[in-house]
Amino acid sequence: MSDPARSILDEKLRTVTQMREPRPEFVEGLWAHITAQPASALPSVPERRRRRLARPAWYAIGLLVVSLVILTLVIGPQRVFAAVRELLGYIPGVGIVDQSGGIRVLAEPVSATRDGVTLTVTGATLTADGTHLQYRTFGIPRSAYPLSEDVSGCYEPEYLRLPDGTKLEGRGEMPPVPAGVAEAVFVLPCIGGTLPDTVPEDWELPLRFVPAPEELEVMPVVELSPSIGPGAETAAPAAAPEATAATQPSSGRSPVTLTQVIETSDGYILIGEFHPEVEPGRWAQVTGVPLIHDADGEKVPYSFPLDIQPPDVNDGSGGFGFAFQFRSAGLAYPLTLTFYGVNVSPADPEATAEFEFDFGPDPQPGQEWTPNLEIELAGHTLTLASVATDIGPSRNGYSFEFLTDPRVYSAAVEILGHTASGGGGGGGGGLTGGKFSASLAYERIPTGRVTILLSNLTVISDPLTWEGQWSPASPADQERAEPTPQPGLCLASESLDQVPAAPPGLFRGLALVYRQLEGTEDWGLVLQDLEGGDEQVLVRGTGWGALSPDGSQLAYSAADGIRIRDIAGGQEILTEAVGGYDMHWSPDGSQIAYIGGSSISTWVINGDGTRARQISDQSYDAVIGWSPDGAEVYFAIPFTGGAAWQVRAVNTTTLAWRDLFVIENGSAKSLSAALSPDGKWIAYRSRDHTGVYLVRTNGEEAHQVLEKVTQGISGIVWGRGGWLGVSMIDPSGDDRLLVLVQPETCLAYALPAVRGDLEGLHLE
Amino acid sequence: MTDSGPIVANDPAWTAEDEADLALPARRTPALFKKLYLRWVSPVYRYLLHQVGDTSVAEDLTSQVFLTAFEQLPRYRHRGTFAAWVFTIARNKARDHFRQSGRQVSMDAIADAAIRPDLLGEIIHADRLNHLDELIRALPEGELEMIRLRYVAELSLAEIGALVHRSEEATRKAISRLLARLQRQMEDDHE
Numbered sequence: 001m002s003d004p005a006r007s008i009l010d011e012k013l014r015t016v017t018q019m020r021e022p023r024p025e026f027v028e029g030l031w032a033h034i035t036a037q038p039a040s041a042l043p044s045v046p047e048r049r050r051r052r053l054a055r056p057a058w059y060a061i062g063l064l065v066v067s068l069v070i071l072t073l074v075i076g077p078q079r080v081f082a083a084v085r086e087l088l089g090y091i092p093g094v095g096i097v098d099q100s101g102g103i104r105v106l107a108e109p110v111s112a113t114r115d116g117v118t119l120t121v122t123g124a125t126l127t128a129d130g131t132h133l134q135y136r137t138f139g140i141p142r143s144a145y146p147l148s149e150d151v152s153g154c155y156e157p158e159y160l161r162l163p164d165g166t167k168l169e170g171r172g173e174m175p176p177v178p179a180g181v182a183e184a185v186f187v188l189p190c191i192g193g194t195l196p197d198t199v200p201e202d203w204e205l206p207l208r209f210v211p212a213p214e215e216l217e218v219m220p221v222v223e224l225s226p227s228i229g230p231g232a233e234t235a236a237p238a239a240a241p242e243a244t245a246a247t248q249p250s251s252g253r254s255p256v257t258l259t260q261v262i263e264t265s266d267g268y269i270l271i272g273e274f275h276p277e278v279e280p281g282r283w284a285q286v287t288g289v290p291l292i293h294d295a296d297g298e299k300v301p302y303s304f305p306l307d308i309q310p311p312d313v314n315d316g317s318g319g320f321g322f323a324f325q326f327r328s329a330g331l332a333y334p335l336t337l338t339f340y341g342v343n344v345s346p347a348d349p350e351a352t353a354e355f356e357f358d359f360g361p362d363p364q365p366g367q368e369w370t371p372n373l374e375i376e377l378a379g380h381t382l383t384l385a386s387v388a389t390d391i392g393p394s395r396n397g398y399s400f401e402f403l404t405d406p407r408v409y410s411a412a413v414e415i416l417g418h419t420a421s422g423g424g425g426g427g428g429g430g431l432t433g434g435k436f437s438a439s440l441a442y443e444r445i446p447t448g449r450v451t452i453l454l455s456n457l458t459v460i461s462d463p464l465t466w467e468g469q470w471s472p473a474s475p476a477d478q479e480r481a482e483p484t485p486q487p488g489l490c491l492a493s494e495s496l497d498q499v500p501a502a503p504p505g506l507f508r509g510l511a512l513v514y515r516q517l518e519g520t521e522d523w524g525l526v527l528q529d530l531e532g533g534d535e536q537v538l539v540r541g542t543g544w545g546a547l548s549p550d551g552s553q554l555a556y557s558a559a560d561g562i563r564i565r566d567i568a569g570g571q572e573i574l575t576e577a578v579g580g581y582d583m584h585w586s587p588d589g590s591q592i593a594y595i596g597g598s599s600i601s602t603w604v605i606n607g608d609g610t611r612a613r614q615i616s617d618q619s620y621d622a623v624i625g626w627s628p629d630g631a632e633v634y635f636a637i638p639f640t641g642g643a644a645w646q647v648r649a650v651n652t653t654t655l656a657w658r659d660l661f662v663i664e665n666g667s668a669k670s671l672s673a674a675l676s677p678d679g680k681w682i683a684y685r686s687r688d689h690t691g692v693y694l695v696r697t698n699g700e701e702a703h704q705v706l707e708k709v710t711q712g713i714s715g716i717v718w719g720r721g722g723w724l725g726v727s728m729i730d731p732s733g734d735d736r737l738l739v740l741v742q743p744e745t746c747l748a749y750a751l752p753a754v755r756g757d758l759e760g761l762h763l764e
Numbered sequence: 765m766t767d768s769g770p771i772v773a774n775d776p777a778w779t780a781e782d783e784a785d786l787a788l789p790a791r792r793t794p795a796l797f798k799k800l801y802l803r804w805v806s807p808v809y810r811y812l813l814h815q816v817g818d819t820s821v822a823e824d825l826t827s828q829v830f831l832t833a834f835e836q837l838p839r840y841r842h843r844g845t846f847a848a849w850v851f852t853i854a855r856n857k858a859r860d861h862f863r864q865s866g867r868q869v870s871m872d873a874i875a876d877a878a879i880r881p882d883l884l885g886e887i888i889h890a891d892r893l894n895h896l897d898e899l900i901r902a903l904p905e906g907e908l909e910m911i912r913l914r915y916v917a918e919l920s921l922a923e924i925g926a927l928v929h930r931s932e933e934a935t936r937k938a939i940s941r942l943l944a945r946l947q948r949q950m951e952d953d954h955e
Contacts, residue, residue, distance in 0.1 A: 009896075009946065012893060012896050013915045015893060016896050016900065017915040017916050020819065021806055022826065026823050027802075030823075030830060031801060033827065033831070130933060173936070308931075309934050310930075312930055312938075410860070
């Protein structure tokens with residue numbers, strides 16, 4: 001129920017915090033500056049790779065330092081409040097709920113269809129602390145939405161209307177429905193973002209709530225007391241997890257603290273806080289991702305549960321909350337959670353250094369100097385590697401790049417006698433390849449000979465490691481058996497390492513990949529021989545491409561539309577398709593299905609680039625592929641508000657369409673689906689992007705073939721012979737790995753010579 | 765018909781996830797980045813202006829944010845909302861700025877950068893706004909940041925949640941509690 005006083009306060013807050021909009025000239029000028037950058041310009045060493053290079057260097061340097069400080073701390077001692085154990089439960093897809101008053105659910109999904117638009121309330125979870133509602137819509141035409149950015153569509157939130165007239169408002173999460181109230185009406189005043197009088201409004205769906213079925217998966221959430229120092233006494237119920245004593249910080253507070261543990265069907269979720277101990281004026285900077293190892297030293301793969309929010313840590317120390325989910329099969333305890341980082345602190349707040357520099361009488365845009373000047377500041381050596389003018393529509397100044405000794409993080413730069421109107425910096429000194437930058441902007445750019453002042457040098461400590469250890473509560477949990485393998489699952493995280501490289505001669509053909517081009521900072525489409533060796537850069541700057549079935553032609557997205565190139569001869573045509581992407585060639589190579597148009601729907605064009613025609617009246621489609629006879633195009637249409645896709649097949653001649661089934665467990669917005677050449681199976685990316693599902697084209701026999709193999713699946717393409725090509729982020733996180741898997745037999749091979757996001761596959 | 769790419773800004777399905785997914789093709793076709801840029805350049809600028817209180821500095825930092833976002837786009841990983849990603853860059857740039865300059869901007873400077881509507885002509889209303897202004901200035905940084913993200917940058921609760929690693933509901937509750945406290949303070953101080 002709305003609070004008038006709160007609404008007034010809300011309005012006042014908007015008034016007092018209202019800031020000026022940016023100048024239109026600034027906005028346009030910045031865009032021009034951005035587009036003047038090289039496409040996909042990257043730092044010379046990717047940030048993630050810098051961290052990896054920095055860490056070994058740090059450890060090497062650390063050995064030269066007298067004391068390498070490693071703080072190893074326990075998580076705990078941990079205490080469990082038995083009474084609290086009964087209060088909270090975790091429901092996958094919903095989150096942590098208060099189950100003290102029981103859990104209720106929607107009795108059955110409720111749908112209504114009006115003028116071709118369908119609204120469905122698909123589920124509800126009612127607990128003592130809130131109402132979690134799920135609904136989605138389908139069939140909204142693109143024309144229902146404004147085309148202009150300065151026209152906003154409907155924005156009126158949905159609510160539940162109780163029998164006594166009470167309104168419970170919220171988006172997805174609403175206040176709790178009182179116990180004893182078993183019915184409510186879901187009211188959707190309008191479909192969000194739509195224009196008036198374009199689609200039906202004022203939807204009302206009656207909902208019924210019933211006690212949750214016994215089979216509803218609710219996992220107990222164990223609340224752990226905050227970590228306390230040695231010697232503290234707290235009642236320890238029998239379920240208290242073991243903790244391994246180790247060095248405690250002087251404050252007695254553990255930097256790594258577990259607050260909750262959830263035992264899932266196949267493992268655990270650990271929720272906690274990372275609170276590094278730092279002195280005032282300093283902060284901790286975590287470098288890299290936290291790691292979990294078991295007692296055998298094996299790395300434990302983990303994911304971040306999407307429906308659990310880590311605790312909020314906002315004490316200025318550089319700490320943060322965390323939630324890690326992992327499988328427990330085969331693990332040896334205790335587990336060790338390790339956070340890596342450094343402390344950053346001012347070296348000497350009073351220290352300054354000055355040097356002279358001559359910009360000349362008339363510095364020009366793009367002018368650069370490389371003084372390579374060494375400067376001593378607060379006991380450290382900085383090298384001024386380059387100075388460049390930074391002159392443009394909204395800028396009038398200089399940028400400075402410094403090389404540092406590994407201890408330095410940054411320093412402040414100013415030109416004496418000239419007041420900067422703006423400035424900034426970047427980099428992290430020893431954490432980022434030994435560089436940091438500073439930029440200064442002025443109303444009137446300084447010229448001639450000037451004095452430059454450096455101050456406020458900050459430095460990085462020795463590498464720090466914060467660790468915590470944890471074991472499950474009961475010995476039985478520590479001996480969990482290996483889970484029964486899922487039928488049809490070919491690869492999981494623990495088996496990826498065992499995939500052999502393809503023997504020479506097993507696969508002949510070509511892969512079309514999108515990757516960074518060797519020796520440049522550009523990205524583009526590369527045609528690679530599957531066995532390594534020959535590769536051909538086909539197109540720079542674009543990442544959407546598709547190989548014709550015979551591997552002779554490339555269709556790719558260009559700035560002016562879709563182009564088709566003869567790979568061998570180099571001849572190229574510009575097709576009639578405008579702004580298209582996600583191209584799929586028909587089996588005979590005579591047509592191409594793609595996504596295009598202002599409604600972002602499915603189109604088809606002839607292989608000679610003519611006769612572009614729209615075959616879908618929906619929006620935000622994703623092409624899946626062609627039927628083997630080339631008569632139908634399969635594509636997926638997203639539901640609005642729900643992470644689901646309607647799979648539809650359309651006859652490209654008659655435009656007759658049929659809905660096949662709904663994908664409920666795929667990626668919410670980027671399905672990357674592909675239809676097998678025999679027309680029997682659809683492969684698509686899992687919700688968390690770490691795996692691949694297969695499903696028959698009638699919606700049956702859905703199963704995972706790849707599960708949690710990687711941080712992210714980047715491409716899914718079928719080849720002949722039932723082989724499925726999958727590119728993925730490799731375990732290092734820096735590169736791509738291509739695996740060919742035959743789902744029917746679970747044969748799988750890696751193709752180490754092929755690197756990049758898979759866009760096309762031609763198997764001979 | 766001419767098209768420069770998907771028109772997504774006003775789509776209903778133009779949720780935070782849609783933005784993140786536009787980031788995926790924008791990685792490959794930089795022209796698509798413009799939609800994301802136009803959507804977020806103003807909120808990022810206002811957010812930074814509220815922090816630094818100086819329009820030139822705010823412009824400079826905003827430039828750095830989007831140049832960095834454009835450079836790093838090929839490495840963007842769809843793990844949260846695009847807003848959370850770009851505002852994380854903005855927060856880091858602001859933090860670097862303050863650390864390098866060794867100073868914090870005064871709230872008076874922020875006041876100078878703000879817009880004061882004609883409503884201030886009404887004495888009582890002006891008095892209450894000034895009082896609210898003072899209460900906001902006295903907030904701890906964490907709570908001030910929530911006000912900044914919600915009312916200056918006008919991020920949704922889900923986007924703020926993704927940025928501060930909280931659920932939308934937890935974010936709603938945190939802001940609601942903060943507003944309730946401000947409301948009580950306003951009422952108490954005017955009794």
